[in-house]
Amino acid sequence: MLEIFYNRRSTRKFLNQSIEEDKIKKLLTAALLSPSSKGLRPWEFIIVDDPLKLEKLAICKPHGASLLKHAPLAIIIAGDKSKSDVWVEDCSVASVFIQLEAEALGLGSCWVQINRRYYNDDITSNEYIHDQFNIPERLEVLSIIGIGYKAAERQRLSDCDLLWDKISINNYKDPKIF
Ligand SMILES: Cc1cc2nc3c(=O)[nH]c(=O)nc-3n(C[C@H](O)[C@H](O)[C@H](O)COP(=O)(O)O)c2cc1C
DSSP states (O other), X not given: OHHHHHHOOXXXXXXXXXXXXXXXXXXXXXXXXXXXXXXXXXXXXXXXXXXXXXXHHTTSSSXXXXXXXXXXXXXXXXXXXXXXXXXXXXXXXXXHXXXXXXXXXXXXXXXXXXXXXXXXXXXXXXXXXXXXXXXXXTEEEEEEEEEEOBSSOOOOOOGGGOOGGGOOBSBTTOOOOO
């Protein structure tokens, strides 16, 4: 498991190669297996592989979404705010489960933040996506995960990246070196 964690880096450039159906099913299986507060599972997932729709997603905010234009697949993760007051947390966990399964399948992925982001001065990214995808009002979009075969391998994370000083034991900041 840690090998997957070390190897997972955000991928923003993808090969022009579609993802096999059985892999897409595994990505969705991972999402549906993710834990949620009180087991309420307030999330829903919209699979996007239509290039025209991906182009629309790529402009859902001014910065940080353009990678979706050339991704073969995007998964929109939305939470039902009427079902759970912690839909953000539940959708975040599902987003990461998808990213880790992507890495396990030899795919790259990148999180695109939607919650609290803006399409322009007046329209939120969430509202823009609702319009484009006919999403019901009760759902709020948390994130979009862009997924595809990596155009290039990025350097894996190493032990030097581990911020062990973020860790305390029993009392905050009692020193503990692993
Ligand atoms: C909550 C969250 C929001 C993010 N939003 C974006 C985003 O909108 N666009 C983007 O290109 N990357 C986004 N990322 C990816 C981060 O930039 C990336 O994870 C971080 O720089 C660390 O790099 P790594 O994933 O390669 O380890 C986001 C990641 C997280 C966890």
